[in-house]
Amino acid sequence: MNKTVTINISGIIFHIEEDAYDKLSKYLLTIKGYFSNADGGNEIMSDIEARIAEMLQSKTSAVKQVVLMSDVDYVMDSMGKPEEFAGDSQDTHSNESKDAEFEYNYSEPIKRRLYRDGDSKVVGGVCSGIGHYFGFDAVWLRIALLLLFFFAGTGFLLYLILWIAIPEAKTTAEKLAMKGEKADINNISKAVKEETEHLKKRMEKYGKEFRDMASNNREIPRNVAEKTVDFITDVLMNIGRVLLKMLGVFMVIFGVLFFLGLSGSVFGLSFLTDSNNGGEWIDLLLLDGKDFYLGLIGITIFIGTPLIMMIYGGIKIVFKIKYTNRWVNLSAGVIWLVGFLMLLYVGIRTGGDFNKTAKVRENVLVKPYETLYLKMHTTPVNYEELNVSDKEEEGEKDFRINHRDNDYMIGNNKGVKYLLGHAQLNIIKSQTNKIELVIVKEAKGNDKRKATERAKNIAYTVVQTDSLIDFDNLFKVMNADKFRCQDITVILKLPVGKIVYLDKSLENLMYDIENVTNTYDTDMVSRRWLMTDNGLKCVDCDGLVITEEIEIDSNDGSDEHIKINVNGMNINAKDTRIKVDSNGVNINSKDSKFTIDGNGIHVDSKKKKNK
């Protein structure tokens, strides 16, 4: 028992077995593909279908109602293979062939197409095929590809892509087409020009037809509508074809460029890790070398596969290759997924190592003094070892090391890498009457134990000499510990009544130290601060100039502006003025006036008075 499908060929209904149907529809599609570009292709198609209907009809009867595989085979045998008869489809002017001498290729030269040449191949016939196509000796191409091979294997890959994308010339027709008339695309610009010309011709033709139709009333309206639709479809198809070709060219060019870039950076990462800034960071982030190479392969596949498919697709578009290897897309998808999973694995493993945070508190004994002098000690670093670029000026290097903004730096001492980070200082009120100094070390890990271990490994020193306390500005982490958000916060707990002097150098170490006057860190330095019950209070801040203020000016040159600083607030808007200062509050609008000052609250409406 077999399942049958009902089909309609040329208006005649047939019952056809499913497998026979598949074969027949594939056959018809192939023929259609061959004639799709030909003049009158649709007509040829319907003629062929009519003939097939006739043949199938002769094969069926009231007794044998179903079309079988053998019937389809019979049809295909007598109709012939599309490549055997499609050569006649290209439109030609018979005047030319009439005058022409008896030519090998009867009606017109066969258009040249890109095929692999299996007859004169070295590996897969790619080079010889391309050589035929562009009309040069394949040897040069082979040399060029061989040279490209040494650029991260690009030549090899390109060859593989071409091998898969270009079909081999198997039939005589294909072999003829491979060495066919040069009049086809010799170069890309010509191809685009050809398509444009073709489009123009079509447009003109349709324009003429349309005008004829408009002046010809015998045409029935439905026909006019149909022709209009045909016309629009055709124009769109042609525009599409031109755009597609250009897209194909761009795809190949960008694909190759990006691929070169990708392979370049991958090679850069794997071989030049020591002198490469990005590579050092990756090394500090990833757990081990296994992750590094896995990630590298993963990212290459993840980015590389789409690029290769882009080149592959581009080549197929540019050379109008209709043949498709259905395994290509599938395996590309699978490979891409594998790359993605590799990246995911590395990402999860690395991310997992940031899972838990641990804080370790170390108390440092501080000899008590009435006034403590706090100073930042610039940690001695070896510039040569740091990844600070050589081109940077000495001053800029200092800036990078001394300022908190540049948070982490990587050093490399004869292959042993280390990480430098900036510590921060905070001063709070002590709950006891003792001066306490706590160094809070912080790090992350996949569990609490590992995180704690890493936190303990952070090297940081504070030194007291009599009443002077020196804080290192940098802490150091050895590479074995990786970069796991290590951080150092030094907390000085100061009992009420004690005074600290903040040296100017502390500017870059202090982090938002709270005080009763809400003074910014940068304005706190070079002054004495007394710990009171409410917090730190400046003891020698008289005459302190507060520079912080907000000022917004209208940019059209008028007097409108907003100004906010420690003295108060002044808003000068169109027809409205708000002023808040030591005298009180004053709001002045077009129609009213509102004042709070030593005399009380006044509200005046100007409008009322005007009435």
Place this chain on the structure above:
Amino acid sequence: MVNSENTKAQMRKGVLELCILSILSQGDAYPTEIIETLKETRLVVVEGTLYPLLTRLKNTGLLTYRWEESTSGPPRKYYMLTEIGATYLKELQVSWIELVDAVNKTIQQKS
């Protein structure tokens, strides 16, 4: 890549146009009839060759066609020669006779 089969096929193709026009000069015909005649003389091996050719000849104005209902199948396209087609055929016939003559002479000289 000398392939005698291919050359033979090309030769047959070369005279196909002349043959079709000749067949049609003896009376209107639809593709199946044309094919049957051509198959008898082994000029056409695969039927598919015929359809693009007919369409091309029609498009160049040598042929025209009319639809005729068929009792047993889809409507048939009956092709006929146009006036231009008839003139064209005459020209082709003359040059064919010349060609055959010339080719025969060449072959005989060689052998």
